[in-house]
Amino acid sequence: MTGTEGCDRYMSSKFEPKIHVFFCVNALDRGVFSTQDPEKAARIQSVKMPCSSMIKDIFMLKAFECGADGVMVVGCPAGRCKRVDGNIRAAKRVAWVQKLLDEIGLGGKRLVYTASSDTDAAITLLLKGLAELGPNPVKPAAQASPR
Amino acid sequence: MIVAKQKPIAEIKEMLRPYQKVLILGCGTCVKTCFAGGEDEAATLGAALRLAFGQESKSIETEELTVERQCEDAFIQEAAQAVARNEAVLSLACGAGVQAMARRFAKSVLLPGVNTTFIGVLEKPGLFTEECSGCGDCDLDTFGGICPVTRCSKRLMNGPCGGSKNGKCEVSPDIDCAWQLIIDRLTALGLQGNLKRYIPAKDWRPSLAGGPRRLLREDHVI
Ligand code: SF4
Ligand code: SF4
Numbered sequence: 001m002t003g004t005e006g007c008d009r010y011m012s013s014k015f016e017p018k019i020h021v022f023f024c025v026n027a028l029d030r031g032v033f034s035t036q037d038p039e040k041a042a043r044i045q046s047v048k049m050p051c052s053s054m055i056k057d058i059f060m061l062k063a064f065e066c067g068a069d070g071v072m073v074v075g076c077p078a079g080r081c082k083r084v085d086g087n088i089r090a091a092k093r094v095a096w097v098q099k100l101l102d103e104i105g106l107g108g109k110r111l112v113y114t115a116s117s118d119t120d121a122a123i124t125l126l127l128k129g130l131a132e133l134g135p136n137p138v139k140p141a142a143q144a145s146p147r
Numbered sequence: 148m149i150v151a152k153q154k155p156i157a158e159i160k161e162m163l164r165p166y167q168k169v170l171i172l173g174c175g176t177c178v179k180t181c182f183a184g185g186e187d188e189a190a191t192l193g194a195a196l197r198l199a200f201g202q203e204s205k206s207i208e209t210e211e212l213t214v215e216r217q218c219e220d221a222f223i224q225e226a227a228q229a230v231a232r233n234e235a236v237l238s239l240a241c242g243a244g245v246q247a248m249a250r251r252f253a254k255s256v257l258l259p260g261v262n263t264t265f266i267g268v269l270e271k272p273g274l275f276t277e278e279c280s281g282c283g284d285c286d287l288d289t290f291g292g293i294c295p296v297t298r299c300s301k302r303l304m305n306g307p308c309g310g311s312k313n314g315k316c317e318v319s320p321d322i323d324c325a326w327q328l329i330i331d332r333l334t335a336l337g338l339q340g341n342l343k344r345y346i347p348a349k350d351w352r353p354s355l356a357g358g359p360r361r362l363l364r365e366d367h368v369i
């Protein structure tokens with residue numbers, strides 16, 4: 001993102017959270033992330049991965065550095081990971097980074113893990129957490145461009 | 148391997164507060180294996196610190212680099228240029244690595260990013276356990292390969308304390324009783340006779356009690 005986009009968001013009185021989704025390509029129909037709600041869809045940027053276990057701590061933090069207000073990781077439903085336990089690994093990594101986000105003051109509720117069967121409910125939960133926490137507090141100048 | 152644990156972000160932040168440009172230097176050997184200070188951890192810590200400081204008025208520039216081993220001069224030389232372009236180095240190596248860096252880069256500020264914890268093994272994925280205290284006079288032959296100096300909570304050298312229950316130490320049900328393990332293993336090996344050996348009071352001089360230790364191999368000194 002550019003610095004200007006970040007500034008616009010901070011000047012706007014209505015908080016419209018930006019959400020970054022990392023999803024497993026095997027977890028979703030046709031390997032595409034979608035949501036029923038067009039308003040939510042407009043706020044979402046998604047990245048597909050060969051398996052949810054490919055998610056790394058740095059990817060999630062980098063999304064926040066690039067201006068995301070919330071991040072969601074989507075894996076396969078329990079017992080249906082093609083790589084056996086990739087979804088369990090992803091969920092654990094997300095839980096670890098949630099603690100890190102609390103530690104650095106950004107708030108662990110900005111990050112959720114969900115199984116693909118439940119993405120709309122997870123976005124709603126994430127938006128609820130974001131409504132409590134407000135916009136990503138990292139000043140736009142400190143936000144990195146995606147590398 | 149040396150097992151270490153990353154320091155809390157709040158503590159690292161306070162150390163770094165006086166600086167604007169910081170090199171986060173990972174080490175690709177022990178601390179990488181225990182997820183405290185390898186490439187991934189250096190990158191994650193860099194982002195975490197930028198996000199943490201980004202919420203305040205303070206901004207910080209971080210550079211991340213990982214060398215193979217920070218306890219060896221030949222490897223840390225590779226970091227020279229990166230060290231020179233930053234105001235301070237946050238080393239994610241064990242205490243030996245931090246000190247090797249401080250020795251080589253006399254004019255640079257060296258800060259520890261991890262707490263060096265123990266000499267241990269990877270018991271199963273994600274679990275590291277302490278096995279050796281580096282006492283300088285190894286008696287593992289007597290104890291069937293299980294160290295009572297390190298693994299018996301009371302460092303008993305001549306048999307169990309009597310508090311062991313179901314193979315667990317009385318100090319905590321999470322700790323195996325080292326003496327139960329020693330007796331089981333010596334029995335399995337047919338070496339019960341070892342248990343009759345009296346171990347006199349341990350001589351701690353070869354350990355840290357004698358001041359900093361040195362290991363000199365004349366045949367490798369030119
Ligand atoms: S006896 Fe000493 S050197 Fe041997 S394993 Fe135990 S602490 Fe380490
Ligand atoms: S219970 Fe076993 S390990 Fe614990 S202090 Fe006693 S002898 Fe040592």
